Amino acid sequence: MLLGRAAIYFDEVARRGGLRRAAEMLHIAPSAIDRQIIQLEEDLGTKLFERTSTGMRMTAAGELLVDGVRRWRRDLERIRSEVDNLVGLRRGHVSIGLVEGATDIVASAIACFQEKYPAIQYSMEVMGSQSVIDRVMSHDTDVGVTFNPPDERALRVEKTMFHRLGIILRPDHPLASVTEVSLAQCAEFPLIVPDETISIRKVVDEAWARSIGGVLRPVAEVSSIGLIKSLAARGVGLGLLTVINALKEIEAGELTFIPLSDERIDLFGLSVISASGRALPLPASLMIQMLARELDHWDYTSPTGHPFFLQVESDPPSGRQSSLP
Structure with missing residues (x-):
C-alpha cells in the first residue's frame, strides 16, 4: 500500500494541508484521496491526520510517515534516472526553485536544455531567496537559483555572478x-x-x-x-x-x-545552488551545468562599456559530469 497511490496522495495532502487543495494539484476527486488515506490509516492502525474545519493537520504518526514517504519518492526518482542513464536521457524530472529576479535566466536555460533533452519534465516555483535555500537544503528541490546564499556546509554554491x-x-x-x-x-x-x-x-x-x-x-x-x-x-x-x-x-x-555609485552598498550574488553530499539525478546535474553556462552568457556590459556584472565565480569542480553530453 505504501508503495502506491496512497503514499502519493498522503504526501500531497500533507504538503497542501487539505483534501481539496491536494485534489486540485493531482486533478482527481477529493473523495478518491480521502478513501486512500482512510485505507492507509486502517492498514497502519492509527490516525495520520486530524480533520478540522480549516483542513487536515498531521498527527505525530503522520509526521513520522511523511519523512519516510518523501525519502522513498526521492529514491525512486533517483533510481528511475539511473536506469534512464543506461539508455540515454529518455525521460526524467528536474525541480527548480528560483527567485523572481532569475526568471529570464532560468527560462533561457530551460529552452536550451529542452532542445537537447525534449523528454525531460520540469517543476519550477518562484519564491523568496530564503525559501529557495530552505527547499534545496531539505532536498525538496533539486536546484536553486537565489541571491546571496549563506556559507553553509549543507549547501553547495555551484556558480555565482555578482552584480550591482x-x-x-x-x-x-x-x-x-x-x-x-x-x-x-x-x-x-x-x-x-x-x-x-x-x-x-x-x-x-x-x-x-x-x-x-x-x-x-x-x-x-x-x-x-x-x-x-x-x-x-x-x-x-x-x-x-x-x-x-x-x-x-x-x-x-x-x-x-x-x-548606484554609493561605495557602501552591498553587491548581489546570484547563485546556482544544490545540497552538499546529495547524489542528484543526472538531469538535475546537467541542468546545473546549463544554468552555470547561462550565467556566463548573461555577463552583461552597458553600451557605454560600464560593467554591470562585476565578476563571475565558481566553486572547485564537484565531481559531477564535466560536460553536457
Whole structure:
C-alpha cells in the first residue's frame, strides 16, 4: 500500500494541508484521496491526520510517515534516472526553485536544455531567496537559483555572478545619460521599490540607511518585479532593482539601467545552488551545468562599456559530469 497511490496522495495532502487543495494539484476527486488515506490509516492502525474545519493537520504518526514517504519518492526518482542513464536521457524530472529576479535566466536555460533533452519534465516555483535555500537544503528541490546564499556546509554554491544595485528608468529620463548615480540624486525623484516579499528589499533598506538615513518613502512599494518595470517604463518613477531584473527590457531599448555609485552598498550574488553530499539525478546535474553556462552568457556590459556584472565565480569542480553530453 505504501508503495502506491496512497503514499502519493498522503504526501500531497500533507504538503497542501487539505483534501481539496491536494485534489486540485493531482486533478482527481477529493473523495478518491480521502478513501486512500482512510485505507492507509486502517492498514497502519492509527490516525495520520486530524480533520478540522480549516483542513487536515498531521498527527505525530503522520509526521513520522511523511519523512519516510518523501525519502522513498526521492529514491525512486533517483533510481528511475539511473536506469534512464543506461539508455540515454529518455525521460526524467528536474525541480527548480528560483527567485523572481532569475526568471529570464532560468527560462533561457530551460529552452536550451529542452532542445537537447525534449523528454525531460520540469517543476519550477518562484519564491523568496530564503525559501529557495530552505527547499534545496531539505532536498525538496533539486536546484536553486537565489541571491546571496549563506556559507553553509549543507549547501553547495555551484556558480555565482555578482552584480550591482541600481535604478531602471525610461531612456528619455534626465538621469538616463549618466554612467552612475548616487542614492542622494535618486531621492530627488519618485522611487518605486520592491516590498518585503522580494529579496532585494533588504539590501535597498540597508543601502538607504547607510547613504541617506531616515525612512525610505517611495511613491510605490510593489510585490512584483514585472510591475516595477512597467511602472518605470511609464514614467511613474525610478525603479530600484538590479540589472539582472531587467536585461530583456534594457536590450530592447525599453528601459535604461544606471548602477548606484554609493561605495557602501552591498553587491548581489546570484547563485546556482544544490545540497552538499546529495547524489542528484543526472538531469538535475546537467541542468546545473546549463544554468552555470547561462550565467556566463548573461555577463552583461552597458553600451557605454560600464560593467554591470562585476565578476563571475565558481566553486572547485564537484565531481559531477564535466560536460553536457
